[in-house]
Amino acid sequence: MPDRGFPPAEFRSRITRLQAAMVQAGETALLLTSQADIFYTTGFLTRFWESPARPWFVIIPTQGAPIAVIPAIGADLMSKTWLTDIRTWDAPFPGDDGLSLLCETLADIVPDTGTIGLPMGLETHLRMPLADYHQLKENLAPRRFVDATNTVQRTREIKSEAEVAKIRAACGVADRTFARIHEFAAEGRTHAEVFRDFQRTLLEEGADWVSYTAGGAGPGGYGDVISPATDQRLMAGDILMLDTGAVLDGYFCDFDRNFAITHAEDAAKRAYDQLYSATDHVLATLRPGHKASDVHAMFVDSLTKQGAKVGGGRLGHGLGITLTEWPSFTPHDHTELRAGIVLTLEPGVEIAPGLYQVHEENIVLREDGPELLSSRAAAQLPILR
Amino acid sequence: MPDRGFPPAEFRSRITRLQAAMVQAGETALLLTSQADIFYTTGFLTRFWESPARPWFVIIPTQGAPIAVIPAIGADLMSKTWLTDIRTWDAPFPGDDGLSLLCETLADIVPDTGTIGLPMGLETHLRMPLADYHQLKENLAPRRFVDATNTVQRTREIKSEAEVAKIRAACGVADRTFARIHEFAAEGRTHAEVFRDFQRTLLEEGADWVSYTAGGAGPGGYGDVISPATDQRLMAGDILMLDTGAVLDGYFCDFDRNFAITHAEDAAKRAYDQLYSATDHVLATLRPGHKASDVHAMFVDSLTKQGAKVGGGRLGHGLGITLTEWPSFTPHDHTELRAGIVLTLEPGVEIAPGLYQVHEENIVLREDGPELLSSRAAAQLPILR
Numbered sequence: 001m002p003d004r005g006f007p008p009a010e011f012r013s014r015i016t017r018l019q020a021a022m023v024q025a026g027e028t029a030l031l032l033t034s035q036a037d038i039f040y041t042t043g044f045l046t047r048f049w050e051s052p053a054r055p056w057f058v059i060i061p062t063q064g065a066p067i068a069v070i071p072a073i074g075a076d077l078m079s080k081t082w083l084t085d086i087r088t089w090d091a092p093f094p095g096d097d098g099l100s101l102l103c104e105t106l107a108d109i110v111p112d113t114g115t116i117g118l119p120m121g122l123e124t125h126l127r128m129p130l131a132d133y134h135q136l137k138e139n140l141a142p143r144r145f146v147d148a149t150n151t152v153q154r155t156r157e158i159k160s161e162a163e164v165a166k167i168r169a170a171c172g173v174a175d176r177t178f179a180r181i182h183e184f185a186a187e188g189r190t191h192a193e194v195f196r197d198f199q200r201t202l203l204e205e206g207a208d209w210v211s212y213t214a215g216g217a218g219p220g221g222y223g224d225v226i227s228p229a230t231d232q233r234l235m236a237g238d239i240l241m242l243d244t245g246a247v248l249d250g251y252f253c254d255f256d257r258n259f260a261i262t263h264a265e266d267a268a269k270r271a272y273d274q275l276y277s278a279t280d281h282v283l284a285t286l287r288p289g290h291k292a293s294d295v296h297a298m299f300v301d302s303l304t305k306q307g308a309k310v311g312g313g314r315l316g317h318g319l320g321i322t323l324t325e326w327p328s329f330t331p332h333d334h335t336e337l338r339a340g341i342v343l344t345l346e347p348g349v350e351i352a353p354g355l356y357q358v359h360e361e362n363i364v365l366r367e368d369g370p371e372l373l374s375s376r377a378a379a380q381l382p383i384l385r
Numbered sequence: 386m387p388d389r390g391f392p393p394a395e396f397r398s399r400i401t402r403l404q405a406a407m408v409q410a411g412e413t414a415l416l417l418t419s420q421a422d423i424f425y426t427t428g429f430l431t432r433f434w435e436s437p438a439r440p441w442f443v444i445i446p447t448q449g450a451p452i453a454v455i456p457a458i459g460a461d462l463m464s465k466t467w468l469t470d471i472r473t474w475d476a477p478f479p480g481d482d483g484l485s486l487l488c489e490t491l492a493d494i495v496p497d498t499g500t501i502g503l504p505m506g507l508e509t510h511l512r513m514p515l516a517d518y519h520q521l522k523e524n525l526a527p528r529r530f531v532d533a534t535n536t537v538q539r540t541r542e543i544k545s546e547a548e549v550a551k552i553r554a555a556c557g558v559a560d561r562t563f564a565r566i567h568e569f570a571a572e573g574r575t576h577a578e579v580f581r582d583f584q585r586t587l588l589e590e591g592a593d594w595v596s597y598t599a600g601g602a603g604p605g606g607y608g609d610v611i612s613p614a615t616d617q618r619l620m621a622g623d624i625l626m627l628d629t630g631a632v633l634d635g636y637f638c639d640f641d642r643n644f645a646i647t648h649a650e651d652a653a654k655r656a657y658d659q660l661y662s663a664t665d666h667v668l669a670t671l672r673p674g675h676k677a678s679d680v681h682a683m684f685v686d687s688l689t690k691q692g693a694k695v696g697g698g699r700l701g702h703g704l705g706i707t708l709t710e711w712p713s714f715t716p717h718d719h720t721e722l723r724a725g726i727v728l729t730l731e732p733g734v735e736i737a738p739g740l741y742q743v744h745e746e747n748i749v750l751r752e753d754g755p756e757l758l759s760s761r762a763a764a765q766l767p768i769l770r
Contacts, residue, residue: 004615036437048611050597050630051709052421053508053702073698076609076739090698092713094507120516122479123438131505131532133515147516192593199594200585208577208613209584210594212435224461226433228593230389245435313458313475317438324436328477354461 001206002165004249005043008082010162014041014155019062021151028114029106030060030148033127036321037119040156041066043081044074045250047209054091055128057102061109069102099132103139110143117148123326124149153326157318158340164364164373166251167320167342169206171362171374173246176205178257185384187236187261191217194240195229202246211252212245212323217261220268221355225312236262239357240384245323252323254344255360255374260383268357271308271349272381275359278302278347283363283370288339292327295337299329299347311356312348319344319362341365342373386591387550389634390428393467395547399426399540404447406536413499414491415445415533418512421706422504425541426451428466430635432594433459439476440513442487446494454487484517488524495528502533508711509534538711542703543725549749549758551636552705552727554591556747556759558631561590563642570627570769572619572646576602579625580614587631596637597630597708602646605653606740610697621647624742625769630708637708639729640745640759645768653742656693656734657766660744663687663732668748668755673724677712680722684714684732696741697733704729704747726750727758 018041022030032038035049038058057069068078071091078086087105089098110116118126126133137145159167177198184197194217199210215229216222217240225243234240243256258272281302282295299315314333318325319342327335329346337343343365348358359377363370403426407415417423420434423443442454453463456476463471472490474483495501503511511518522530544552562583569582579602584595600614601607602625610628619625628641643657666687667680684700699718703710704727712720714731722728728750733743744762748755 034437045613046611047597047599047613050707052419052510052707053709053711053713071698073611077612080612090715092507092699092715092718094717097507118515120519121514122477122482124514125437125510125512126515127510129506129509130503130511130518131534134505149516196588196593200588203581203585203588208581209598212432213594214432226431226458227462227465228430228432313456314477322435322437324438326438328438330475330477332479333477 001169002162002249006162010160011041011043011082013160015060015066018060018151018155021155022060022062022117025117025148025151026115027117027146027148027151028062028110030117030151031106032058032060034125035127037152039250039321042068042078042083044078046074046077048074055098055132057098059105059109067105069098069105071098097129097132099135103136106140112142115144115146116140117151118145119149119152120147121149156320157325158338159320159342159364163251163320164342166249167253167362168373170246170248170251170253171255173202173205173207173248174244174253174255175375177201181259182384185234185240185259187234190231190233191229192231194234198242198244202244207246207248209247210244211247212254213243215240215242217241220265221271221351221357223354223356225356225358234261237265239264239268241358243360250321252319252321253362253374254319254323255362256358257377258357258359258381260381262383262385264381264383267351269381271351271357272359274303274306274308274349275347275357276377276379277306279345279359279361282345286337286365286370288337288365288367290337292329292333292335292337293331296329296331303347303349308349310348311350312358315348316344316346318342337365339365339367386554387547387634391547395545396426396428396467398545400445400451403445403536403540406540407445407447407502410502410533410536411500412502412531412533412536413447413495415502415536416491417443417445419510420512422537424635424706427453427463427468429459429463431459431462440483440517442483444490444494452490454483454490456483482514482517484520488521491525497527500529500531501525502536503530504534504537505532506534541705542710543723544705544727544749548636548705549727551634552638552747553758555631555633555636555638556640558587558590558592558633559629559638559640560760562586563627566644567769570619570625570644572621575616575618576614577616579619583627583629587629592631592633594632595629596632597639598628600625600627602626605650606656606736606742608739608741610741610743619646622650624649624653626743628745635706637704637706638747638759639704639708640747641743642762643742643744643766645766647768647770649766649768652736654766656736656742657744659688659691659693659734660732660742661762661764662691664730664744664746667730671722671750671755673722673750673752675722677714677718677720677722678716681714681716688732688734693734695733696735697743700733701729701731703727722750724750724752
């Protein structure tokens, strides 16, 4: 288990990299509003984001440390981060929920001819009321708001060794939990009981909290991987899949495991083997310089050669301080994969119409190829007797 | 434990009320993008929102059922709701992540002279990439996008009896968990151990998942209520506060409880009594027709008369399908409280500079006043020996 938090040097290095990207893109300041971007730049970690009541702002100038413009309720916790310039208002405040304070702060930093970068692209959201954003734009004119998705994503996607250690530790939590599957999954137990005990065991194994669990179970496979659990019972011949994003010190793991209940049909075993081989193929082949779309092609190639029908949507994605990060392993995403990126490899096959099996591992991409962060799944479909 | 989900009649009634509000406001269609608004109108319940990768859209026309425009990965689950018009695309798709499908759908429903309502106000966010929203506006011109915060919030805030039953059941989970506090909180245990076991016990008592836990502990009170737990140990004389948003079938509870470790100083007991009395005062006084700001005044009045210093920010808020809903009990929020609204009463006092105690109950407002959904806290500060 790595030490909690990061030393200030880690944040300084992140900000230096962000600022270099800002200068390159011609952005005079960045305005960050999301939980992930604010955690990344400040270390501010709280589950309070679950409340949609208040907006939070962090501004990155081209030089110097970030400035926090936040609700007063967060001042104490923010003062424990490396930030020193923390400006607060009593939120929620109808009519001016931090807007004038934010405006003032940005107007001081950004000259009339400057631009304010805001992530506006794929996988981003603006976490403030839209009407306030419209007002902000008007108040700050002629300053322009520009799309800073690249600035943020190209910086965040390359993980430091300290970040990799956190994700590895989060993967360890799930590894140890899956190793205890016999304690909570068996013929006759309801899906809801299994999902609940899966979460309990993740907590016992060290998760700070469990932001995501999903799964599926059915005869020979499953049709859906995003539904909550029902009171249906596990039956002999079912394939059970459990997937988790357990959180440790703000970092996620995201991988799944499959289990057969009492026995497995040949089709389910074959699907497992095909997915296992396809993952081995990517583990052996993937190198920095490949594109996200290349990984999709590697999976399709391996699965097709094995006679499998590729199933599901994207076949993996980025991972870190949100459950999923860009890029996506689809034919359409040509993001270059560089050393230091953390990824999930997540191939799926369609065994019969509407019947799927998916398989997932977490890796960090090194100069010489992938390094596993999850412990490799069992080479054969495990059977729970 | 109420049955899972809702019958279609519940959703039809919600949509009828929304559509009446839309007509009143002159909105030709509503575009909903948030987890809460989409769950409210469709029943689509999944933890998959944890992934920021894909946008999801639901459109409410002025007549007829909602239309879902969603990533293909959600088609199976959405088809189990009452919706029949479900349009999908293979997300994430860089360059056109559902945008043309959404455009087409809206263009069919909304004439050139029409308006599209979107929540843009306090406590709302647009959960789609901002650049896509800009493009959408341009493509759909001369149709206008207008702020539909009132349409959505005035409808959602009045809970049906079926919704109240779900929130009551979620409160029951936390009630039973707090009743087991002796099992996991005691002198010498670390805050992290207590927080972890609190979550485990919530799951054991029936929570589907635990979206929020927070708390604080320190000699005579605590300074902050949004921080994650540390490895600090509970000590004799500490006041421990635990707060939770446990989720049952998509509905939240949100209340806290205070406990003294081995013994309590008079100042902590006095604060507890003051908060308890102030809550009794509001429980006895609050009626439909009061404003949110009136509740703030009731708390301030009662606490001040008792010689207490009011602490913290807002003194309560709405509750339901997110951890916190509008309105806020501050001097600035003049939302009228109508029968059927579910609220948290959450007064706080500042015992000494930076040292707080907070107290929280969940209620539904009836014609004749508040009905408790949480079991009323103990009348005296409980002491864990």
